[in-house]
Amino acid sequence: MLWYAFIGCLVGTLVGMLPGIGPLAGVSILLPLTFGLDATKAIVMLAGIYYGSQYGGSTTSILLRIPGEAASVMTCIDGNAMAKKGRAGAALCIAAVASFIAGTFGVIMLTLVAPPLAVFALGFGPPEYSALLVMGLIFLAYMSTSSLVRTLLMASLGLALGTIGIDVMTGHFRFSFNIAELGDGIGIVPVAVGLFGLGEILATPSRRVTAQVIRPRLRELLPSRTEWRAAALPIGRGSVLGFVIGIIPGSAHIISSFLSYAVERRLSKTPEQFGKGAVAGVAGPESANNAASTGAFVPMLALGIPTGPVTAVLMAALLIHGVPPGPTLVNDHPNVFWGFVASMYVGNLMLLALNLPLVGVFVNLLRIPYAYLYPLIIMFCVIGVYEVNNSIVDVWIMLIMGVLGYALKKFAFDPAPLVLGLVIAPLFEMSLRQSLIMSNGAWTIFLQRPVALTLLVASVGLLALSAIGQMLRRKDWRAKLAQAEAVEKL
Amino acid sequence: MFAIGNDLPFGELSAPGAGMMPKLSAGLMMLFALLLIAGGAQSRELAAIDWSDWSHAALLVLITAAAVVAYRPLGFLITMALLVFTLLVLVERRHALVAAGYSIGLTLFAYWLFGKALKSPLERGLLWF
Numbered sequence: 001m002l003w004y005a006f007i008g009c010l011v012g013t014l015v016g017m018l019p020g021i022g023p024l025a026g027v028s029i030l031l032p033l034t035f036g037l038d039a040t041k042a043i044v045m046l047a048g049i050y051y052g053s054q055y056g057g058s059t060t061s062i063l064l065r066i067p068g069e070a071a072s073v074m075t076c077i078d079g080n081a082m083a084k085k086g087r088a089g090a091a092l093c094i095a096a097v098a099s100f101i102a103g104t105f106g107v108i109m110l111t112l113v114a115p116p117l118a119v120f121a122l123g124f125g126p127p128e129y130s131a132l133l134v135m136g137l138i139f140l141a142y143m144s145t146s147s148l149v150r151t152l153l154m155a156s157l158g159l160a161l162g163t164i165g166i167d168v169m170t171g172h173f174r175f176s177f178n179i180a181e182l183g184d185g186i187g188i189v190p191v192a193v194g195l196f197g198l199g200e201i202l203a204t205p206s207r208r209v210t211a212q213v214i215r216p217r218l219r220e221l222l223p224s225r226t227e228w229r230a231a232a233l234p235i236g237r238g239s240v241l242g243f244v245i246g247i248i249p250g251s252a253h254i255i256s257s258f259l260s261y262a263v264e265r266r267l268s269k270t271p272e273q274f275g276k277g278a279v280a281g282v283a284g285p286e287s288a289n290n291a292a293s294t295g296a297f298v299p300m301l302a303l304g305i306p307t308g309p310v311t312a313v314l315m316a317a318l319l320i321h322g323v324p325p326g327p328t329l330v331n332d333h334p335n336v337f338w339g340f341v342a343s344m345y346v347g348n349l350m351l352l353a354l355n356l357p358l359v360g361v362f363v364n365l366l367r368i369p370y371a372y373l374y375p376l377i378i379m380f381c382v383i384g385v386y387e388v389n390n391s392i393v394d395v396w397i398m399l400i401m402g403v404l405g406y407a408l409k410k411f412a413f414d415p416a417p418l419v420l421g422l423v424i425a426p427l428f429e430m431s432l433r434q435s436l437i438m439s440n441g442a443w444t445i446f447l448q449r450p451v452a453l454t455l456l457v458a459s460v461g462l463l464a465l466s467a468i469g470q471m472l473r474r475k476d477w478r479a480k481l482a483q484a485e486a487v488e489k490l
Numbered sequence: 491m492f493a494i495g496n497d498l499p500f501g502e503l504s505a506p507g508a509g510m511m512p513k514l515s516a517g518l519m520m521l522f523a524l525l526l527i528a529g530g531a532q533s534r535e536l537a538a539i540d541w542s543d544w545s546h547a548a549l550l551v552l553i554t555a556a557a558v559v560a561y562r563p564l565g566f567l568i569t570m571a572l573l574v575f576t577l578l579v580l581v582e583r584r585h586a587l588v589a590a591g592y593s594i595g596l597t598l599f600a601y602w603l604f605g606k607a608l609k610s611p612l613e614r615g616l617l618w619f
Contacts, residue, residue, distance in 0.1 A: 032608075035608070036609055036610075152518070152522050159511070159518070160512060160519060163511050170499075172498055172509075174498060174508060174509075175494060198554070202550055205546045371582040371584065378550070378577065379570050379574060379596070379597075380600075382570075383566075383570075383600065383612075387610050390611065392558065392561065392562060395561070402551065425515070436504060436505060437505075441502070443503070443504075
């Protein structure tokens, strides 16, 4: 088991470091590698890739000022400024220790929160699940950095794509165009790999990926006492903030790092130092994105609800291995749940060991020209997608989604809601129709069940808040995050 | 979606049919698209979008599409080696010999990883192994 956690963490570190391949593409492309394994080993390895990428992303951000993945955008600012001042080693050490503390805190919270939440969710019926899925989508729209309308449009497109295939209630073929493979619907892996893997490569000509790597010396890795002191509180705040945001649907690891940066700058006695190499600007965001990536496992494991595209792919992985995630997971497959949790404790320790002493080795990998790297990624995309179902149709879907991902990037649409809509569509449709069967067709069933009613009222409230915010053109944290991301893309 | 899903029964609000969810999601897409058009004046101008990389993207799509077509008839080893070689020579303008060495080495590594170490059934195509 530990061996698979180690492989996952190692691959995750590489995925996080290398520009052009984020955790979602990494997890999706490498999913077929787990087909020969049992469910526990598979999920341990795939989750290792996810949380490992949060560690790895900081290395590229600090040394190259290129975020290896989106959650590391904020680390670029002060991490690279520290590196330019000759404190690259200290910045890397603070990022790694912050990630370790936050990751471990996240796992402790996951251990404490997930089992009781699963017990509570055992009482959920189809109406509660319908309301929960609606709230998930609305939360995603609320937390999104692009506009509410754009996010909901993408989610609707995902819902529409999710209806392709046999209708399980009536047996009707929907939009399958006599293609047998489409009878099972569109898989999440070709869509995710296409949108986030191939789409990213199409939009990244190799001439644009050139940067000077700052090479840190091993003896410079230890931060000074003043730097440790400056990092302590931001790590604590980032861990708590990240975990809470991680539970909420949306691109939590990205949002949490931005929020943590904003909080630290506001609380700092020397806010003018932010952007010029402030230690808190590295420690806060790095701890927040790691705690968030762990927090995202709570709804996935306890409720069977994906909070983002990565957890959606991880859910798909569990289903492929015959383990349905959700409230019954803890009781029916305790080896999977507890094996996974235990591996995360050790995994965080492995990542600390990997990211500090071996930083020199990883820096050498960053010297591989992107021109030689992306053909490898395209090859892995094709093999990875084909191997899921041995289906060439899936590979065509991936290619189409790659082109769509490229276009969406150009028109500034976030593809994450599309993936989430695709996953949620069949679950939502099934639970909605089951709810109506339960109530003999009366929609009032959603108002008669307290949990469902609460969730729906919360959804309406969030929608109203978001709409009011946009009407008033208020520049809140989401607008600032969108601006920061846009600046980094330039 | 409305047109091609016309034969799917919509059902009733109290008992949705197979066609309700697709039409509902298509309707939502139309609604949000109209809202987007209505607020178009506040968006970035279309002319401001940088399309300078479109030829790179198109070439990549064409080469990958060719590889997808060839994958089953030619098999994993030949197709993937050709895919990587073509990308390096046609798109990246690398030296043919270097590209050939890299593409063959990379394909053999992937073959060992997927086919041998992980025992994934890779397409044989023209080859016998």
